[in-house]
Amino acid sequence: MAAQIARTAPWRALLRAFPGPAARPRGVCSLGTLGFSPGPCAPGMPASAPANRAAKRHYSSDPKEDLRVRYLDGEDAGIVVVGLNRPKAKNAISKNLVKMMYDAVDDIKKNNKVRSVILCSVVPGIFCAGADLKERAKMHQSEVGPFVSKARGLITELGNLPMPIIAAIDGAALGGGLEMALACDIRIAASSAKMGLVETKLAIIPGAGGTQRLPRAISVSLAKELIFAAKVIDGDEAYRLGLVNHAVEQNESGDAAYHRALQLAREINPQGPIAVRMAKLAINQGTEVDLSTGLAIEEACYSQVIPTKDRLEGLAAFREKRRPHFKGE
Template sequence: MNEFDNLLLDIDSTGILTITINRPDKLNALNGDTIEELRTAIQQVYDDPTIKGVILTGSGEKAFVAGADISELAQLTEVNGRKFSERGQEVFALFENCHKPTIAAVNGFALGGGCEIAMACHMRIATQNARFGQPEVNLGIIPGYGGTQRLTQLIGKGKAMELMMTGDMIGADEAKALGLVNHVVAGREELTAKCQELMQKITSKGPLAIGMVVDCVNGVFNPQVKGYQAEANAFGSCCRTADFKEGTAAFLEKRKPHFSGE
């Protein structure tokens, strides 16, 4: 594992990697260095077969990620602002398109870039004190790391418009009711337990099939992908795998499957 200045990485005995954004004095705000460290960390997930899934969280009790580093934002021009946005979109897409499950464990504030990277993960689990929002209009800008797209996908156009145009924050229960959050738990201890529970359930399934689910679901929002054909192609690909043969055999033999990822 690489050494990082702004991230803490910990992998458990089951292959679940926890990435903790560790800038508590800045409420874990995302500066350029942290974005690049996130790129390196998630790339390791793609490259290392021993890593089975990712839990992304923030250090401390106050914030998951409270947004971008405003001191950096204030220096942006039109040209480097576009590059700034494109770089963040590229890194967050690595979380969204990863064939291994990515879960955001949201404690405290998930604002701006924090809400955006949480939305890039496949699922979001939040504590009762979590707060979500895209308050960029308060700074005279808009979400630039995919927020205009993913928030609309997750909660619908009308409510997404409202939240992004007002800059309002919402609590964990409202976020769950809107479909932004999968589960709400009491506190940090329960947050870790719920994420681990979900991870263990997902990673017990056929890993190739999990990756194809990611591709097909994400394809719904890609105008270049013909969704039903992509699903049929992926289904056919599954049928030639050793995992498919093992899964069906295990069902018929009334035993648990042992998937190899092949």
């Protein structure tokens, strides 16, 4: 029984992340039943139903559904799941998706209760295929530059969110899709996931930060090789190169990276939220300057946590040998 609970527990979080409008039956449906769909489980379908019993997936073509953002609750309060959802376009980056992501990032940035963000895909087998080339083909040449600039700005804003951002790469992350993941603090990939900055195949270059972030994530020479040759690598190779923090074996439901990302978010959640934000700021700013300047940045960030109530709570909890309860104050 304990083993069964352990296997189904992650799906409770997924159900909370993408709930349907109708009341959800008791128990936890398999992903085959859910099909990464936000709808409720099929009536009468038991929680333990095999994943392959109802694998048909139903998606909405409504542009308002291109992005699904859910603020988790209960023990997972503070975790936000941002799910890309353009199944027919393989989550390609469109004007509408950029606009929706800007709005989502802005809302998250203003919410002091958010402790971590998971960027994932609601579509099985794909993270993001890059730019929407069909939409791009319809653009006038004068529109391309401004759109790429806006997409670049979005990805920069995503990376500048004050709390940790975890990319869960359960499928292909190509071009702008990988650039989006590179802006995240931590990347987790399924071993079978495919990743690459493949723009040179189209006689262009990565235009949303890839030429800058990839060399900072791995070595400069390796980044050049991957970009020059438009190479696509799997999750295991990405882990070997240091492109992702973890490579996990894909499960039958196709969301192993999401599970690992959720586990990591749960490890971050209990820590002092202001301290985590200041640590991110110190690391991000410090790695762009010399050591002496970096140490000054660390000192400035440390000074921000000294007057917080959370710091006093941490000391009190240590003294009383109990778990601290941080409030982000």
